[in-house]
Amino acid sequence: MPTHTENASFTDAWKEWHAAHERHRADPHGFLAVTHLHWLGGSATRLEGAPGTWSVDNDVVRVVLEPGETLQREGQELNGEDGASLVLGPIAERGGINLRSGDSVIELAKRGGEYIVRPRHPRNALLADYTGTPAYQPDPSYAVTGTFVPFPEPRPTTVGAAVEGIQHVYEAPGEIRFSLAGEDLTLTAFNGHAPGTLSVLFTDATSGKTTYAANRSLAVGQPGPDGTVLLDFNRAVNLPCAYTDLATCPLPPAENRLAVAIEAGEQTPFERSGTRELGASELQGASELQGAK
Known part of the structure; x- marks a missing residue:
């Protein structure tokens, strides 16, 4: 059982990571x-x-x-x-x-x-008008240890896309096996951005409810010598298609559509949920409409 101090440290580290991720997302040319x-x-x-x-x-x-x-x-x-x-x-x-x-x-x-x-x-x-992305409160129980099991040969994996008419082909070096909510689960892993790292695309029982329906992504560090990896679902993030129809994001492979509810990480953006706060340009427009009445 984590101590209060350990939980506070975990939360602080998540807040720092989340703030940095939001700054990156709000880049002037992002x-x-x-x-x-x-x-x-x-x-x-x-x-x-x-x-x-x-x-x-x-x-x-x-x-x-x-x-x-x-x-x-x-x-x-x-x-x-x-x-x-x-x-x-x-x-x-x-x-x-x-x-x-x-x-x-x-x-x-x-x-x-x-x-x-x-x-x-x-x-x-x-x-x-971007005001930030809602997320679940960080919960250490959703940071779990898994095992990366490489395939005999990297496996080309074809997945759909957020726009019609194209497909993406990724090289899957292996799968990650882990337990969550009392269930044994497996995720096909793709190569990450940095050499040796991994990335997983997934949906779960929260998708289309509290999280974006099409996909979320989780970066995974380089496996240890025995294949050990950390899956911290508190750091599961939305892809660009969660915010704009001008994105060509990949969809998860069929085997990465999990039946469990992963109540951690980023939730459905305000831009898609219909509960977004009015931005400056919209407030101005609303004011002009009000004045015209």
């Missing part, structure tokens, strides 16, 4: 700043929120800028001369590059084998 989602094709097309005309062919993206239009990559101007195309790519699946255009960042990425362009602007209403 996913809350995305204003549009454009799918590139073979015909040169002007995209709302981005300069130039864009097209893709044989894994190569071409951008033609009009006089006075510019793009920057890592501080370097990419201006085309005399209508010449800027050539970008190829880009690896789930990879991307960021280009600057004035106050905006233009994300060029590859998702589900297709190229997308997502302008990101720091004054996007979703970001400007």
